[in-house]
Amino acid sequence: MTDHDIFAALRARTIAALAELLPDLPADAFARVQMEPPRDPSHGDMATNAALVVAKPARQAPPKLAAALAERLAALPEVESAAPAGPGFVNLRLRESLLRAQVPVVLAEGERYGDGRAGAGRRIDVEYVSANPTGPMHVGHCRGAVVGDALANLLAKAGWDVTKEYYINDAGAQVQALAYAAYWRYLQALGTTMDEDAYAQLIPGGLQYKGEYLIPVGQALRDRFGASLASQDPDHRVGLLGPDHWLETVRDFTVERMMEAIREDLAMLGVVQDVFVSEAQLVREGKLEQAEKLLFDKGLIYRGVLEPPKGKTPEDWEPREQTLFRATQFGDEVDRPLRKSDGSGTYFANDIANHLHKIERGFAELVHVWGADHGGYVKRMQAAVAALSGSTVPLDVVLAQIVHVVKDGQPVRMSKRAGTYVTLRDLIDEVGRDAVRFTMLTRKADAQMEFDLDKVVEQSRDNPVFYVQYAHARCRSVLRSAGDPPAGDLALAPLDSLTDPAELALIRRLTTWPRTVEAAAIAREPHRIAFFLHDLAGDFHVLWNKGRDDATLRFIRADEPEATRARLALVAATGTVIRSGLAVMGVTPVEEMR
RNA sequence: GUCUCCGUAGCUCAGCAGGAUAGAGCACCAGAUUCCUAAUCUGGGGGCCGUGGGUUCGAAUCCCGCCGGGGACACCA
Numbered sequence: 001m002t003d004h005d006i007f008a009a010l011r012a013r014t015i016a017a018l019a020e021l022l023p024d025l026p027a028d029a030f031a032r033v034q035m036e037p038p039r040d041p042s043h044g045d046m047a048t049n050a051a052l053v054v055a056k057p058a059r060q061a062p063p064k065l066a067a068a069l070a071e072r073l074a075a076l077p078e079v080e081s082a083a084p085a086g087p088g089f090v091n092l093r094l095r096e097s098l099l100r101a102q103v104p105v106v107l108a109e110g111e112r113y114g115d116g117r118a119g120a121g122r123r124i125d126v127e128y129v130s131a132n133p134t135g136p137m138h139v140g141h142c143r144g145a146v147v148g149d150a151l152a153n154l155l156a157k158a159g160w161d162v163t164k165e166y167y168i169n170d171a172g173a174q175v176q177a178l179a180y181a182a183y184w185r186y187l188q189a190l191g192t193t194m195d196e197d198a199y200a201q202l203i204p205g206g207l208q209y210k211g212e213y214l215i216p217v218g219q220a221l222r223d224r225f226g227a228s229l230a231s232q233d234p235d236h237r238v239g240l241l242g243p244d245h246w247l248e249t250v251r252d253f254t255v256e257r258m259m260e261a262i263r264e265d266l267a268m269l270g271v272v273q274d275v276f277v278s279e280a281q282l283v284r285e286g287k288l289e290q291a292e293k294l295l296f297d298k299g300l301i302y303r304g305v306l307e308p309p310k311g312k313t314p315e316d317w318e319p320r321e322q323t324l325f326r327a328t329q330f331g332d333e334v335d336r337p338l339r340k341s342d343g344s345g346t347y348f349a350n351d352i353a354n355h356l357h358k359i360e361r362g363f364a365e366l367v368h369v370w371g372a373d374h375g376g377y378v379k380r381m382q383a384a385v386a387a388l389s390g391s392t393v394p395l396d397v398v399l400a401q402i403v404h405v406v407k408d409g410q411p412v413r414m415s416k417r418a419g420t421y422v423t424l425r426d427l428i429d430e431v432g433r434d435a436v437r438f439t440m441l442t443r444k445a446d447a448q449m450e451f452d453l454d455k456v457v458e459q460s461r462d463n464p465v466f467y468v469q470y471a472h473a474r475c476r477s478v479l480r481s482a483g484d485p486p487a488g489d490l491a492l493a494p495l496d497s498l499t500d501p502a503e504l505a506l507i508r509r510l511t512t513w514p515r516t517v518e519a520a521a522i523a524r525e526p527h528r529i530a531f532f533l534h535d536l537a538g539d540f541h542v543l544w545n546k547g548r549d550d551a552t553l554r555f556i557r558a559d560e561p562e563a564t565r566a567r568l569a570l571v572a573a574t575g576t577v578i579r580s581g582l583a584v585m586g587v588t589p590v591e592e593m594r
Numbered sequence: 595g596u597c598u599c600c601g602u603a604g605c606u607c608a609g610c611a612g613g614a615u616a617g618a619g620c621a622c623c624a625g626a627u628u629c630c631u632a633a634u635c636u637g638g639g640g641g642c643c644g645u646g647g648g649u650u651c652g653a654a655u656c657c658c659g660c661c662g663g664g665g666a667c668a669c670c671a
Contacts, residue, residue, distance in 0.1 A: 040615070049613065052651080062651075086614045087651060132671065172671055306668055310595045314668080322669070333597060333667090340669040347671050375598050376666035399599075401664085443607075446599060448664075450606080459633050462619055470633075478631090512610095519610055531608060534618080548631055555631085593633070 005514035011035035062088025119160030148369035158521030179251035181209035185218025287353035330383030471537035475575030
């Protein structure tokens with residue numbers, strides 16, 4: 001499928017030419033050969049560093065080699081001219097006919113244009129969101145959700161076999177605390193006369209989740225279980241019935257409810273994951289012990305005492321013997337504990353079980369999207385995956401930095417206590433799903449981002465969401481005016497009339513889509529798709545605007561049916577690539593702006 | 595103290611697995627806009643890429659030190 005990528009095609013031609021010039025060179029000498037668009041368009045359509053890269057093993061001077069290579073490349077039918085340049089580059093100018101010929105390629109492939117084979121069908125697991133099931137999704141989760149989802153789409157487009165996964169942290173102290181909080185709402189639903197403080201005194205860790213979202217859960221518990229989970233005191237105020245009688249029931253019920261809500265929220269964002277893995281389930285299945293045994297057998301687990309962290313020693317530090325994993329053998333700073341003092345697994349240990357589970361399912365690569373506050377966790381997890389898999393399965397972690405929400409020029413504080421907690425649902429209601437998704441991808445994931453509620457819905461050029469959508473709407477508008485000719489017909493249109501620099505610039509941009517997809521996927525950087533679309537939209541708007549000054553450049557010209565068909569083909573191809581990119585981002589293309 | 599991410603135009607940010615004269619939007623300046631496609635358009639100024647070394651034919655990009663900022667640092671998830 002890479003032959004729709006003319007850069008890859010010309011790169012292959014270049015290597016072939018070079019191999020003829022230098023028959024003694026081993027094939028791997030060409031690995032670093034690149035064919036890319038030059039920064040400066042005056043240099044031509046493509047530039048290759050081939051002579052520079054090969055000069056050393058070939059024991060030849062780069063400029064001389066470049067000259068010889070240029071001569072060969074100039075003879076290719078696709079190439080208009082080729083010239084050595086600078087320290088040893090070869091600049092290529094392609095025949096315009098080759099560029100134009102890419103338009104029907106786009107039309108024939110449709111939104112599949114740009115699909116790549118970089119992933120070679122390898123199975124990859126992309127885990128993202130994985131918010132604790134203790135409450136509704138808020139904007140803090142949103143970025144990870146969008147980045148992860150777009151990244152998964154991107155990898156799929158680039159040829160990986162992708163599984164979208166959510167890991168439910170339903171085994172730890174957090175869900176325990178959630179259960180206590182839900183139980184409080186349950187008692188309230190039963191009409192307890194106890195007050196909140198009294199209740200909080202009775203439970204371990206106090207009442208941690210006070211949000212009103214648990215009120216319906218309490219009511220649902222009452223509807224389902226009646227008073228059977230509470231003490232039979234008429235006021236339901238006598239302390240607590242022993243947690244043994246209800247904790248598990250309430251916890252499972254509540255987690256189930258929370259996950260339903262989370263799935264709904266995610267669905268509103270357009271995120272639908274394939275697999276939900278339960279931490280508690282893994283623990284029940286003994287996956288932790290299994291992982292532990294596996295590591296133990298490799299000699300990677302021991303009992304030992306850690307040094308206190310240097311610099312800032314915690315107040316309550318005391319030397320303690322723990323079960324430790326030799327993370328240091330895999331590049332981590334210190335060995336990491338697997339068991340708490342009560343013998344239960346640490347979060348890390350359970351996560352090792354989670355990763356063993358992934359490896360056992362046969363994934364060749366693993367990807368996580370985490371919040372930046374988990375950055376300190378990356379090395380140990382990579383160490384664990386390396387240990388479990390014998391270093392055969394790479395784990396990439398994409399860190400998503402925090403998002404500052406701004407409204408009316410003022411930061412919207414993310415505080416549960418102050419009641420200004422912005423839920424994901426609020427955000428979507430306010431600006432719409434597509435604006436949320438697009439905007440979340442307009443920054444590199446690991447850069448902090450300001451999300452301005454006013455700007456993302458602004459209809460102006462400096463709003464990239466609008467800018468890109470507007471380009472697509474214009475494409476559609478032109479095609480509608482022309483009676484929506486089928487792509488198959490347009491693909492047959494003679495294109496020789498496409499000669500204006502703005503038209504050719506647009507075509508050039510379209511031809512870089514496949515390599516953009518591939519590079520973004522390999523780098524795990526979905527934001528590049530947003531930038532590409534912005535540039536593509538820019539090229540299209542330029543052409544549109546030129547039509548205002550110069551009527552001969554308008555897309556539809558009654559007096560020139562041939563030229564009109566050619567331009568409609570170009571417009572259709574542009575719209576197709578925009579849709580293809582938006583599909584990766586999970587954004588719905590609009591037919592018209594309103 | 596250690597680890598990690600970051601530092602690019604006045605502002606917000608790109609910079610494609612080292613490549614030629616470092617880009618975009620906003621802001622600023624100067625023009626255009628009786629019209630067909632104005633949710634404006636065209637052009638311009640503006641940067642020792644935090645800093646000092648190193649590797650290389652070649653560094654914003656890779657390595658080391660320093661300065662400045664965010665984040666994380668045993669039995670929390």
